[in-house]
Amino acid sequence: MADPNYLRTALTARLTGKDAKPIELDFVVQVRTAAALADTLGTEVENACTFWADEFKPVARITIPPQELNTPAARALCEGLFFTPWYAVKEHQPLGGINRLKLGVYEASSRFRHLPKEPSSY
Numbered sequence: 001m002a003d004p005n006y007l008r009t010a011l012t013a014r015l016t017g018k019d020a021k022p023i024e025l026d027f028v029v030q031v032r033t034a035a036a037l038a039d040t041l042g043t044e045v046e047n048a049c050t051f052w053a054d055e056f057k058p059v060a061r062i063t064i065p066p067q068e069l070n071t072p073a074a075r076a077l078c079e080g081l082f083f084t085p086w087y088a089v090k091e092h093q094p095l096g097g098i099n100r101l102k103l104g105v106y107e108a109s110s111r112f113r114h115l116p117k118e119p120s121s122y
Contacts, residue, residue: 011069012069016067021066022063024062024063025063025064026061027061027062028057029056030055030057031054032044032052032054041095045096048096048097082110082113084107085102086106
C-alpha cells in the first residue's frame with residue numbers, strides 16, 4: 001500500500017537527520033498599479049486566462065530550518081496553522097473572481113481540518 005502520509009514522510013526525511021538541509025521558498029509578485037488596471041479590471045483581473053508579461057519581483061524568502069517534525073508538539077502546531085492571502089492590508093488582498101472563490105475554499109478547508117480527528121497511526 002502507498003504511504004498515506006507521503007508528504008509528511010518526505011518532509012521529515014528532508015528536515016531531520018545528518019543530511020538535513022533548510023528549505024528555502026522565494027515569493028514573487030507581478031506588480032500592477034491601480035492606474036494601470038483602471039480601465040482593464042474586467043480583462044486583466046477577472047479573466048484568469050489573461051497573460052501578464054510583467055516582471056516577477058521577489059518580495060520574501062521563507063526558510064524552514066532542519067527540525068524534528070514527529071513530536072506531539074510539532075504535530076499540534078502544524079494542525080493549528082492556517083494560510084490565507086487575505087490576511088493582509090486591504091490594498092494587498094487578492095483581486096478577481098478566482099481569488100474570491102479561493103477564499104471560501106481556504107475557510108472551508110480550515111474548518112474541516114479543525115474538526116475532531118479520528119485516531120491515527122502517525
